[in-house]
Amino acid sequence: MGKKALVIGAGGVSNVVCHKCAQNSEVFSSIMIASRTKAKCDEIKERIEKSKYAGRIEIQTAKVDANNVPELVALINEYKPDIVINVALPYQDLTIMDACLETKTDYLDTANYEPLDTAKFEYKWQWAYKEKFEKAGITAILGSGFDPGVTGVFSAYAQKHYFDEINYIDILDANAGDHGYPFATNFNPEINIREVTANGSYWEDGKWVETEPMEIKRVYNFPQIGEKDMYLLHHEELESLAVNIKGIKRIRFFMTFGQSYLTHLKVLENVGMTSIEPIEFEGKQIVPLQFLTAVLPDPASLGPRTKGKTNIGNIFRGKKDGVEKTYYVYNVCDHQECYKEVSSQAISYTTGVPAMIGAAMVLTGEWKKPGVFNVEEMDPDSFMDALNKFGLPWVEDFNPALVD
Ligand code: NDP
Numbered sequence: 367m368g369k370k371a372l373v374i375g376a377g378g379v380s381n382v383v384c385h386k387c388a389q390n391s392e393v394f395s396s397i398m399i400a401s402r403t404k405a406k407c408d409e410i411k412e413r414i415e416k417s418k419y420a421g422r423i424e425i426q427t428a429k430v431d432a433n434n435v436p437e438l439v440a441l442i443n444e445y446k447p448d449i450v451i452n453v454a455l456p457y458q459d460l461t462i463m464d465a466c467l468e469t470k471t472d473y474l475d476t477a478n479y480e481p482l483d484t485a486k487f488e489y490k491w492q493w494a495y496k497e498k499f500e501k502a503g504i505t506a507i508l509g510s511g512f513d514p515g516v517t518g519v520f521s522a523y524a525q526k527h528y529f530d531e532i533n534y535i536d537i538l539d540a541n542a543g544d545h546g547y548p549f550a551t552n553f554n555p556e557i558n559i560r561e562v563t564a565n566g567s568y569w570e571d572g573k574w575v576e577t578e579p580m581e582i583k584r585v586y587n588f589p590q591i592g593e594k595d596m597y598l599l600h601h602e603e604l605e606s607l608a609v610n611i612k613g614i615k616r617i618r619f620f621m622t623f624g625q626s627y628l629t630h631l632k633v634l635e636n637v638g639m640t641s642i643e644p645i646e647f648e649g650k651q652i653v654p655l656q657f658l659t660a661v662l663p664d665p666a667s668l669g670p671r672t673k674g675k676t677n678i679g680n681i682f683r684g685k686k687d688g689v690e691k692t693y694y695v696y697n698v699c700d701h702q703e704c705y706k707e708v709s710s711q712a713i714s715y716t717t718g719v720p721a722m723i724g725a726a727m728v729l730t731g732e733w734k735k736p737g738v739f740n741v742e743e744m745d746p747d748s749f750m751d752a753l754n755k756f757g758l759p760w761v762e763d764f765n766p767a768l769v770d
Contacts, residue, residue: 368391370447374462388420452476512720517680518610526745545668552713583595
């Protein structure tokens with residue numbers, strides 16, 4: 367029998383998740399799209415109903431404040447989904463997990479919980495739910511986007527098929543997309559800017575090594591994209607991979623940024639616009655970063671204007687049968703192709719496709735276990751097949767250039 371998913375949030379990622387659920391009508395028979403602004407949910411529904419996926423699944427919409435547990439519980443009890451797919455903002459993760467516990471409903475998200483007042487990118491709050499989910503007999507899958515998400519599945523796949531021991535992982539995230547604006551972010555500006563203005567860090571020999579923001583720069587020649595400057599950032603999957611991958615000595619994460627983006631960001635930072643400390647303005651408390659988010663282009667509006675490709679993947683080094691081995695696995699995604707297919711650019715696409723696949727993995731029973739899990743703790747094979755099937759094909763290279 368077809369399954370029902372409640373999709374919370376109606377931004378760029380939600381748009382892709384909903385299109386992909388409609389595409390995967392073997393698993394999904396119905397979705398409900400619920401967000402703070404119901405009109406945005408209705409727009410996604412309309413877009414699907416005008417697309418080639420029209421009529422494949424039933425689509426309902428609703429208004430919900432995902433910070434409010436009783437409101438969520440009422441909606442879940444009314445719609446009775448088999449899973450809740452959380453693609454709202456990281457601030458809502460815990461309230462949605464609470465509502466899932468109360469209604470015994472499986473849960474999946476793409477970003478770890480963030481308290482509003484600190485930019486931490488840590489799993490500890492969500493990992494603390496492990497026992498409660500086990501006792502309730504329900505599954506929570508954390509971080510099933512691309513990074514985190516596919517980067518964890520790639521790690522599980524490398525570990526299962528190619529290595530006895532993985533010693534080094536470098537995750538490389540390149541976006542060569544050009545939207546033509548002097549400055550804009552590809553996903554929620556507030557979350558994006560919190561991420562890139564925070565200190566960098568990487569995991570080495572059992573501990574975190576912290577860096578200044580953007581302190582470590584490398585240049586890498588990305589397949590199908592070319593040479594790009596990339597910078598070491600802290601990224602949430604480093605924390606879970608450090609725990610879940612055998613024999614790991616070092617994990618780093620690099621993301622590409624152009625000089626113009628960095629110069630704009632520096633200016634905004636220098637004048638205090640990226641701060642998350644509330645200030646008083648005309649008798650009202652405002653958070654500068656939230657104000658900045660309001661004046662920047664909505665990431666959803668970048669879709670039609672963005673040209674170019676993304677390349678995200680992992681380079682592994684380790685041992686197999688006592689011999690040193692290297693393995694690079696990556697996906698290349700084209701912004702305009704994504705827009706043609708689902709009316710979203712590649713950043714939303716590369717997040718939304720794995721969120722749908724992760725949910726389908728739980729719904730078909732393959733990833734259905736009581737507890738709270740990061741994706742690399744699950745068997746990767748069917749997920750890897752589904753990436754090829756649903757628009758994120760991957761490429762393997764056993765002799766890649768390494769990052770020094
Ligand atoms: P958007 O800002 O485009 O969309 C967020 C949506 O969440 C909006 O529709 C917003 O509603 C809704 N929302 C916010 N607060 C609430 C609330 N209290 N109750 C109900 N709905 C709410 O973000 P994206 O679509 O770009 O990103 C979605 C998620 O995906 C984020 O958590 C982001 O961190 C994550 N992400 C993960 C990636 C990965 O690779 N793992 C990569 C990119 C993003 P409204 O519009 O009405 O305000």
